[in-house]
Amino acid sequence: MHILLTNDDGIYAPGIASLASALAPVAEITVIAPDRERSATGHAITMHKPLRVDEVELAVEGGGIKGLAVNGTPSDCVKIAVKALLPQPPDLIISGINRGPNLGTDILYSGTVSAAIEGILFDIPSLAVSLASFNPCSFTTAAQVTRIIVEQIKDRTLPARTLLNINIPPLDFQELRGIRVTKLGFREYENIFEERLDPWGKVYYWMSGDVVDRDEDLEDFDTAAVRKGYVSVTPVHFDLTNYALLEEVKDWKLSLETNKGE
Amino acid sequence: MHILLTNDDGIYAPGIASLASALAPVAEITVIAPDRERSATGHAITMHKPLRVDEVELAVEGGGIKGLAVNGTPSDCVKIAVKALLPQPPDLIISGINRGPNLGTDILYSGTVSAAIEGILFDIPSLAVSLASFNPCSFTTAAQVTRIIVEQIKDRTLPARTLLNINIPPLDFQELRGIRVTKLGFREYENIFEERLDPWGKVYYWMSGDVVDRDEDLEDFDTAAVRKGYVSVTPVHFDLTNYALLEEVKDWKLSLETNKGE
Numbered sequence: 001m002h003i004l005l006t007n008d009d010g011i012y013a014p015g016i017a018s019l020a021s022a023l024a025p026v027a028e029i030t031v032i033a034p035d036r037e038r039s040a041t042g043h044a045i046t047m048h049k050p051l052r053v054d055e056v057e058l059a060v061e062g063g064g065i066k067g068l069a070v071n072g073t074p075s076d077c078v079k080i081a082v083k084a085l086l087p088q089p090p091d092l093i094i095s096g097i098n099r100g101p102n103l104g105t106d107i108l109y110s111g112t113v114s115a116a117i118e119g120i121l122f123d124i125p126s127l128a129v130s131l132a133s134f135n136p137c138s139f140t141t142a143a144q145v146t147r148i149i150v151e152q153i154k155d156r157t158l159p160a161r162t163l164l165n166i167n168i169p170p171l172d173f174q175e176l177r178g179i180r181v182t183k184l185g186f187r188e189y190e191n192i193f194e195e196r197l198d199p200w201g202k203v204y205y206w207m208s209g210d211v212v213d214r215d216e217d218l219e220d221f222d223t224a225a226v227r228k229g230y231v232s233v234t235p236v237h238f239d240l241t242n243y244a245l246l247e248e249v250k251d252w253k254l255s256l257e258t259n260k261g262e
Numbered sequence: 263m264h265i266l267l268t269n270d271d272g273i274y275a276p277g278i279a280s281l282a283s284a285l286a287p288v289a290e291i292t293v294i295a296p297d298r299e300r301s302a303t304g305h306a307i308t309m310h311k312p313l314r315v316d317e318v319e320l321a322v323e324g325g326g327i328k329g330l331a332v333n334g335t336p337s338d339c340v341k342i343a344v345k346a347l348l349p350q351p352p353d354l355i356i357s358g359i360n361r362g363p364n365l366g367t368d369i370l371y372s373g374t375v376s377a378a379i380e381g382i383l384f385d386i387p388s389l390a391v392s393l394a395s396f397n398p399c400s401f402t403t404a405a406q407v408t409r410i411i412v413e414q415i416k417d418r419t420l421p422a423r424t425l426l427n428i429n430i431p432p433l434d435f436q437e438l439r440g441i442r443v444t445k446l447g448f449r450e451y452e453n454i455f456e457e458r459l460d461p462w463g464k465v466y467y468w469m470s471g472d473v474v475d476r477d478e479d480l481e482d483f484d485t486a487a488v489r490k491g492y493v494s495v496t497p498v499h500f501d502l503t504n505y506a507l508l509e510e511v512k513d514w515k516l517s518l519e520t521n522k523g524e
Contacts, residue, residue: 042305051468053465080467114304152514164511183505193342193346250443256407
């Protein structure tokens with residue numbers, strides 16, 4: 001099995017190094033990732049400047065794992081890997097391990113998840129993997145969990161055009177309560193903007209905020225599952241059509257007529 | 263009615279100026295948009311540098327329409343507008359008029375659509391509007407169409423958490439064949455990467471490509487509707503959960519057990 005690894009924390013991040021180390025014994029690994037941190041880039045792609053690719057060595061204990069650093073976004077990395085750099089498409093794409101959760105509505109902003117969406121746009125089975133903590137902590141357990149999941153799904157046909165979005169609580173392996181298959185929760189932020197004055201008296205704003213999860217504490221939402229110590233696995237697709245409303249909007253009978261006579 | 267306008271081509275772009283001019287007679291308009299072009303930024307947000315806001319004058323014929331320029335992405339603009347700059351949320355958010363189509367799977371990359379998604383995340387009715395041409399052409403017809411649609415929907419309750427993604431063919435008003443309510447098509451790109459050598463013999467890549475629409479020429483896809491001269495209106499939501507596959511993935515009985523004894 002040939003696995004392409006990418007991420008949005010940059011090719012030198014410890015999360016991708018841990019993942020590469022954990023998977024190297026069971027698969028052929030290629031690492032193609034951004035040359036620096038690209039968090040919160042969403043699904044940005046790079047069309048207005050050229051992309052460059054450089055061979056680098058990953059921050060793996062003991063060394064020895066090489067990768068290709070791209071001066072672009074996570075989505076760029078998957079596109080250029082599949083369409084220009086690799087002789088044939090990989091069997092699986094894994095984006096991660098991200099430092100910090102990618103849960104609920106927040107996946108809209110996630111470079112990690114967007115890279116996996118690129119994978120399924122190319123019909124390549126893809127996973128997005130995140131460690132649900134911003135604190136300095138080990139990726140060892142998260143890498144071990146990812147390997148366990150990869151071994152369980154490798155003989156399955158992943159559903160077409162659907163990725164698995166995996167979030168792992170920041171716990172020791174023995175403390176994990178199990179795996180929950182979940183739907184995406186709704187994350188709201190309070191106090192998003194902090195207004196400050198610069199040394200010259202001019203206003204500027206920092207975006208941050210405190211997260212509030214709208215999940216009624218139900219474990220079938222990813223946000224609640226992770227909070228309660230479960231590994232969350234959500235099937236995610238990319239079709240944003242609201243099919244349930246197609247007929248309703250058709251019934252509005254929108255028309256260009258009203259103004260045609262003017 | 264108070265309408266917030268934003269875009270991803272930048273506050274000085276002609277598309278937002280045309281829209282502001284067309285809507286000014288029927289609504290109170292506030293323009294809060296990026297200080298420069300931010301195309302293909304997807305749903306990126308700015309968390310690692312501060313945001314600044316400056317009052318500027320739009321590129322409107324005759325002048326007189328002011329706006330606020332933000333050194334961030336389209337999504338940043340909606341967030342900071344709603345949560346920091348406006349005394350109360352607007353009645354409607356319109357993102358556009360974008361120069362170039364936002365159709366099918368391409369909306370994943372769209373700053374224009376992402377700004378409208380921010381709107382519905384805040385439960386504010388939102389539209390994304392795009393003129394389906396990259397050629398220099400007038401936004402007058404697209405602005406007129408947008409106004410007609412706004413007047414038809416202003417007394418309706420837009421469905422919760424759903425935006426309308428509107429694409430307008432680059433035709434004269436009289437040539438438009440009508441409005442179609444559509445689902446998102448699937449856009450593929452061929453020859454995505456062009457490999458070149460720089461003056462020092464080092465490889466670099468341009469991302470571009472030729473679009474191929476997988477829509478079987480059916481007008482219920484947005485891509486085909488616009489190609490055939492219809493204004494396309496697609497209800498778009500933000501929940502990427504693949505509900506149809508939840509039970510199937512649950513049936514896999516993923517588990518952490520295999521490795522627990524190791």
